[in-house]
Amino acid sequence: MSVYKASGSPYYRYDFQIDGNRFHGSTKTRSKRDAEAVERRLKENAKRELKAVGSTGNAPLTIDIAIGQYWTEKGQFRSGTGYFATLEALVTYFGKDKRMDDIDDRAIVDLVEHKRQQLPWGKTKLKNGKLKTLSNATINRQTLEPLKTVFRRAKLWGYHFPKEPRWREHWLKEPQERVRELHRHEQEALDVSIRGDYQPWFSFVQLSGRRFNETLIRWSNVNWDAGEIVTMGKGDRRVWTPITPSIRKILESCRGHHPEFVFTYIAQRTRDGRLKGQRYPLTYGGTGALWKRAIKKSGVQDFRLHDNRHDTATKLLRQTNNLKLVQRVLNHAHLSTTAKYAHVMDDEVARALEINAQSRNKSRTRARDWCERA
Numbered sequence: 321m322s323v324y325k326a327s328g329s330p331y332y333r334y335d336f337q338i339d340g341n342r343f344h345g346s347t348k349t350r351s352k353r354d355a356e357a358v359e360r361r362l363k364e365n366a367k368r369e370l371k372a373v374g375s376t377g378n379a380p381l382t383i384d385i386a387i388g389q390y391w392t393e394k395g396q397f398r399s400g401t402g403y404f405a406t407l408e409a410l411v412t413y414f415g416k417d418k419r420m421d422d423i424d425d426r427a428i429v430d431l432v433e434h435k436r437q438q439l440p441w442g443k444t445k446l447k448n449g450k451l452k453t454l455s456n457a458t459i460n461r462q463t464l465e466p467l468k469t470v471f472r473r474a475k476l477w478g479y480h481f482p483k484e485p486r487w488r489e490h491w492l493k494e495p496q497e498r499v500r501e502l503h504r505h506e507q508e509a510l511d512v513s514i515r516g517d518y519q520p521w522f523s524f525v526q527l528s529g530r531r532f533n534e535t536l537i538r539w540s541n542v543n544w545d546a547g548e549i550v551t552m553g554k555g556d557r558r559v560w561t562p563i564t565p566s567i568r569k570i571l572e573s574c575r576g577h578h579p580e581f582v583f584t585y586i587a588q589r590t591r592d593g594r595l596k597g598q599r600y601p602l603t604y605g606g607t608g609a610l611w612k613r614a615i616k617k618s619g620v621q622d623f624r625l626h627d628n629r630h631d632t633a634t635k636l637l638r639q640t641n642n643l644k645l646v647q648r649v650l651n652h653a654h655l656s657t658t659a660k661y662a663h664v665m666d667d668e669v670a671r672a673l674e675i676n677a678q679s680r681n682k683s684r685t686r687a688r689d690w691c692e693r694a
Contacts, residue, residue: 323347323355334359338366381479383423383470384416389477390470397552402604406462407470420474424483428464428490435459456492464490499660500627501634506620513618518610520570521583521602525625527570528561529632529649532625536602537582542571559651585610630661637664 323332332355335344343366347358387395387407395403413431414423438454468487475481502510514522525535534553541551544563553559563571577584581601587594594600611625629650637646643665647658 323352323359325352331355334362336363338363381420381474381477382416383414383418383420384411386420386470386474387411390473394473394556398556403466406466410463410467410470420471420479421481421483423467423481423485425485425489428467428485431463432459432490432492435463455494457494460492460494464492497660499630499634499663500623502620502623502627502631506618506623509618509620510614513614515585515610515614517584517586517599518602518607518614520574521607524567524570524583525628526632527564527566529629529636530559530561530651531629532607533604534559535583536604536607538580539582540580542582553651557651557653560648633658633661634664637661641665641668 322336323334325332329346330350332347332349332352333345334347334355335342336359337343343362347355349355349358387410391404391407395407413434414427435454436459440452440454440458464487468485471481471484510522521535524530525532528535528549531553534551537549537551542549542563547563549561549563549567551559561567571582574582574584577599578601583602584599585602585606587596587598587600590596608625615623615625633646633650636649637643640646643655643658643662646661647655650658652658
């Protein structure tokens with residue numbers, strides 16, 4: 321065996337070669353027998369790795385390299401501003417040198433347990449003293465889904481993961497998404513509560529039916545000639561919105577405010593590098609904070625920013641009775657996802673059933689009259 325104890329260290333080290341490749345380092349053990357066992361495992365792993373490199377040309381993949389390559393190829397083109405931080409958090413948790421093929425079901429169980437103990441927004445303590453931790457939906461969307469996406473991408477690069485986690489087993493149960501619609505008086509209260517410089521954005525939110533992070537669009541997303549706005553959204557799917565006359569009016573009101581971003585706000589005071597009275601692009605965090613203040617000011621109860629999307633969908637379905645049309649507006653991959661709005665058509669269903677009942681009654685009456693005449 322080639323384990324030895326270096327001077328100045330309590331741990332045994334290993335140093336061996338396979339096919340001209342040198343492997344050396346600390347075994348992190350103080351016992352020679354344990355060190356020899358560690359070395360045997362390392363040699364077996366090294367042989368497998370070299371065999372894999374010979375057949376695929378791929379060296380072992382670390383999570384840092386995988387996420388870096390994924391970000392370059394796909395991640396940077398996703399909508400929203402927090403996706404890089406989401407991926408970076410995975411690297412921080414596992415460590416840069418964590419190999420992708422070492423991330424198995426046990427590792428995901430530990431990761432989820434770690435996330436369940438964290439507070440929202442990266443806080444160590446909430447102001448209200450409550451111990452509300454990350455929700456199941458947040459863990460699914462900001463931890464499990466991104467990591468699964470990186471695994472899927474790595475397979476396209478030719479890597480194989482015999483111990484890949486069984487993702488379905490780790491997906492956390494989420495409460496069924498409710499559908500909330502604004503009443504007329506609530507809509508009016510919200511309209512007067514949204515700050516003036518945010519009004520174009522708020523109107524776009526309600527008219528387009530886009531998700532929040534899909535509304536922070538750039539001018540490069542706007543194709544005036546084709547009459548469309550195209551961005552990338554959830555699941556790397558193309559999000560398409562036609563430039564209707566109403567949306568065109570909103571866009572034209574924003575022209576000249578910023579060279580890159582469509583929707584901007586006016587700084588209320590000079591701080592953090594911003595000058596009072598100057599316009600700056602809306603941000604995910606800043607707009608979310610503005611919404612919380614506006615909803616509180618309006619007095620509207622139990623209505624989240626995301627509920628504007630539900631409101632648009634329900635009103636559109638009520639007007640058109642076309643579930644496929646609403647599916648396209650909301651950019652749902654499957655009609656079954658849009659089906660949660662189908663209750664809006666209950667009145668139409670009731671009328672159809674009554675028409676069918678009246679038709680059957682007429683048929684029975686005609687049959688009875690025919691029999692009596694016969």
